[in-house]
Amino acid sequence: MADRKRYRFKDNLWGIWGWYGNLKFNLERYLYLIHRLTGVGLVLFLLLHIIVTSSRMYGEAAWIETESIIQNPLYDLGMLLVIGALIFHGLNGIRLILLEYGLLIGKPTQPIYPYKPTLKRRTPRLLIILMMLIGTVFFLIALYEFLLVWGVLS
Amino acid sequence: MAWRNVSHVSRVIFMKKDSKIITFKIKRWDPGKGDWRISTYTVTIRKGMTILDALVHIKETIDHTLSYRASCRMGICGSCGMTINGKPRLACETQILELKSNTISIEPLKNFDLIKDLATDFSLFFEKQTKIRPYLIRSDEDEYWNPSREYKQTPTERLLYEQFSNCITCGLCYAACPTNATNINYLGPQALMNTYRFIADSRDEGTLERIELVDAVDGIWGCHLSGACSDVCPKGVDPALAIQLLRGLVAAKALRRIKHKKATGVVPPSEAKRRKGIPEPPPFNV
Numbered sequence: 001m002a003d004r005k006r007y008r009f010k011d012n013l014w015g016i017w018g019w020y021g022n023l024k025f026n027l028e029r030y031l032y033l034i035h036r037l038t039g040v041g042l043v044l045f046l047l048l049h050i051i052v053t054s055s056r057m058y059g060e061a062a063w064i065e066t067e068s069i070i071q072n073p074l075y076d077l078g079m080l081l082v083i084g085a086l087i088f089h090g091l092n093g094i095r096l097i098l099l100e101y102g103l104l105i106g107k108p109t110q111p112i113y114p115y116k117p118t119l120k121r122r123t124p125r126l127l128i129i130l131m132m133l134i135g136t137v138f139f140l141i142a143l144y145e146f147l148l149v150w151g152v153l154s
Numbered sequence: 155m156a157w158r159n160v161s162h163v164s165r166v167i168f169m170k171k172d173s174k175i176i177t178f179k180i181k182r183w184d185p186g187k188g189d190w191r192i193s194t195y196t197v198t199i200r201k202g203m204t205i206l207d208a209l210v211h212i213k214e215t216i217d218h219t220l221s222y223r224a225s226c227r228m229g230i231c232g233s234c235g236m237t238i239n240g241k242p243r244l245a246c247e248t249q250i251l252e253l254k255s256n257t258i259s260i261e262p263l264k265n266f267d268l269i270k271d272l273a274t275d276f277s278l279f280f281e282k283q284t285k286i287r288p289y290l291i292r293s294d295e296d297e298y299w300n301p302s303r304e305y306k307q308t309p310t311e312r313l314l315y316e317q318f319s320n321c322i323t324c325g326l327c328y329a330a331c332p333t334n335a336t337n338i339n340y341l342g343p344q345a346l347m348n349t350y351r352f353i354a355d356s357r358d359e360g361t362l363e364r365i366e367l368v369d370a371v372d373g374i375w376g377c378h379l380s381g382a383c384s385d386v387c388p389k390g391v392d393p394a395l396a397i398q399l400l401r402g403l404v405a406a407k408a409l410r411r412i413k414h415k416k417a418t419g420v421v422p423p424s425e426a427k428r429r430k431g432i433p434e435p436p437p438f439n440v
């Protein structure tokens with residue numbers, strides 16, 4: 001413990017950079033990063049959502065004014081991003097819940113070179129593909145709705 | 155003289171194919187000043203040379219002040235972990251030409267205390283390793299301290315933890331883990347993996363105690379399954395797998411699905427008889 005004061009630990013911690021700065025790791029590492037970013041993004045959106053809808057408390061006039069502010073394509077685009085984030089976060093969250101409790105992740109084996117961690121084997125990778133396929137379908141449906149609202153499609 | 159030219163030409167061809175001039179950018183910690191400095195060395199590399207070979211070469215012929223740690227130079231002692239081209243690797247197991255770059259950056263292993271240059275301090279890492287009680291926990295005290303025979307274990311039972319027992323405590327997983335990157339109290343992939351290694355061992359009876367040790371924010375719940383530990387592990391230990399299996403057990407205990415595990419006993423006495431003509435062994439002298 002005393003030694004730790006003599007050396008300077010903080011100089012060699014990877015820090016927040018360690019979450020996302022290094023681009024040399026495996027696929028799951030990126031999903032980890034996006035999951036965290038979308039999670040924080042969703043919390044921020046939740047705050048925004050509460051602020052926006054709380055204007056309803058101040059009467060009809062305030063609500064109409066707020067609606068006129070949020071009814072622009074930029075806000076809609078933001079909403080589309082939020083929906084994309086929610087779809088990713090939710091589906092990847094299901095994948096994480098399964099794997100993190102030891103389901104579908106595989107069993108210990110005799111390590112034979114070249115080593116292949118279970119995460120890179122078939123079932124966990126298929127799970128990623130499955131989730132992302134479902135996510136794409138959901139997102140396309142959302143996109144279709146938005147294009148209808150914007151009048152691009154009719 | 156013609157033959158000389160020929161030999162000269164063939165040497166050039168040999169040089170072109172099998173060797174390469176590589177620049178090493180080594181980020182060094184200066185404990186006196188308490189700051190970093192970067193040293194650059196240019197070395198001609200032959201095919202087959204590892205990063206450790208290059209470091210030995212630099213220390214012997216270019217710069218005697220360069221410090222690093224290594225011992226076995228064959229991937230078994232776990233002392234030569236360092237950040238090579240941005241990824242934690244064993245210096246002795248990394249072929250330079252396989253990195254396919256002309257400039258190679260070497261830094262100390264991340265998330266560890268610094269001693270000097272590339273040498274890092276593992277005391278906290280080993281403190282955590284000690285904390286999770288990396289030995290068999292058993293109730294048969296007499297047999298444990300004065301063993302009369304071996305503990306029983308079938309090959310199938312052994313396979314449940316064999317992979318995890320291959321760990322060489324090199325700390326690469328610990329350096330790659332994004333949770334360790336911001337939380338020095340997190341037990342880390344190695345210690346958590348080792349906890350599971352002992353729980354999965356049929357000779358161990360400490361399941362419940364071990365689960366209590368790791369059921370904490372800085373324990374099992376610090377893992378977010380980025381899988382980086384298993385990506386960098388040089389021994390195929392797959393700590394990410396062990397951690398998720400361990401988390402399954404922690405959840406099972408919360409649901410009261412785990413009871414105290416009774417460990418296997420000792421192997422029954424051997425019935426074999428000495429064949430004729432084979433002499434008795436000499437008496438023990440140590």
Ligand code: HEM
Binds near residue numbers: 040086092379
């Ligand atoms: C659709 C349903 C959702 C599911 C299935 C889900 C699932 C998960 C899971 C499993 C984790 C832990 C991941 C890990 O081990 O690192 C997580 C983290 C998180 N979630 Fe969700 N989530 C959902 C919706 C949301 C929503 C609506 C929000 C925001 C209001 C949110 C915000 C977060 C945040 C901030 C984290 C922490 C991220 C981190 O530590 O990396 N999640 N989610």
Ligand code: SF4
Binds near residue numbers: 321325327389392
């Ligand atoms: S689990 Fe692998 S990377 Fe981690 S300390 Fe053990 S051998 Fe090294």
Ligand code: FES
Binds near residue numbers: 224225226228233244
């Ligand atoms: S020198 Fe022993 S593992 Fe590299």
